[in-house]
Amino acid sequence: MAPAQNVYDDPVFFEGYERLRRSRTGLNEVLEQQPALRSTLPASLAGLRILDLGCGFGDFARKARSEGARAVVGVDASCRMLERAAALTHDAAIEYRRMWVEQLDFGDERFDLVVSSLALHYVEDYAGALARIAGVLRPGGRLAFSVEHPICTALPAQQWARDSTGRPLYWPVDDYWREGKRETRWFVDGVTKHHRTVETYVMGLLRAGFALTALREPLPIEGAEAAVPELDLHRRRPPFLLLAGDRLS
Ligand SMILES: C[S@@+](CC[C@H](N)C(=O)[O-])C[C@H]1O[C@@H](n2cnc3c(N)ncnc32)[C@H](O)[C@@H]1O
Numbered sequence: 001m002a003p004a005q006n007v008y009d010d011p012v013f014f015e016g017y018e019r020l021r022r023s024r025t026g027l028n029e030v031l032e033q034q035p036a037l038r039s040t041l042p043a044s045l046a047g048l049r050i051l052d053l054g055c056g057f058g059d060f061a062r063k064a065r066s067e068g069a070r071a072v073v074g075v076d077a078s079c080r081m082l083e084r085a086a087a088l089t090h091d092a093a094i095e096y097r098r099m100w101v102e103q104l105d106f107g108d109e110r111f112d113l114v115v116s117s118l119a120l121h122y123v124e125d126y127a128g129a130l131a132r133i134a135g136v137l138r139p140g141g142r143l144a145f146s147v148e149h150p151i152c153t154a155l156p157a158q159q160w161a162r163d164s165t166g167r168p169l170y171w172p173v174d175d176y177w178r179e180g181k182r183e184t185r186w187f188v189d190g191v192t193k194h195h196r197t198v199e200t201y202v203m204g205l206l207r208a209g210f211a212l213t214a215l216r217e218p219l220p221i222e223g224a225e226a227a228v229p230e231l232d233l234h235r236r237r238p239p240f241l242l243l244a245g246d247r248l249s
Pocket of ligand 1: 006
């Protein structure tokens, strides 16, 4: 069943998110996708059939093709994100489909690599998602994904505790072991994410029949703070968790 919310189709949210990505000060560029997530993928993407879950604007699909991927299918729940992805893409070997991770269905199609950048913390049923992902991967194929770090999703507010001048004091963590839905504000109120512990993320992968190949908590890339000084905050607690594993059989 598809979840009730996809906030990426909310016009106010979409405008804020698009502005953030256009400004290139978003964390994707400076510490997550480039190069941390890339480092968890096979060294060469040449000839691979790749599935990107929650593909957004299709940045990864285009990058994978520039590295020689045979074909990329990007799926996303948001019509707005997919429209923008299609407008930015001029490549017959990249296909976008509107599909929820919760409803992943490719019949007999199999992929060599499944990538998902910052989408799975929107999915409530993690174990179910992993079972479906395993089902679309060829044996030996790899899943690599990033999520907001559980240290960041534990409390719904997702904010630094600050002193009276607004200076960040510390990042509060509470209710770490109370997994489940969190409603937060990001451009709009009521953005729903799903908090899980690191243990759940890792053990879920192992239980779904994957051999763990990487676990990363990336820092800002060297020199990034020169352009975006606030990035030094991400040296005080991990913003993202990256995991990768190979399907065993
Ligand atoms: C933070 S954006 C990341 C986009 C892209 N992966 C990137 O890194 O640039 C999260 C994306 O996941 C999509 N998404 C959220 N929940 C989803 C779900 N349940 N199924 C499929 N896509 C989903 C959103 O529509 C959005 O495009």
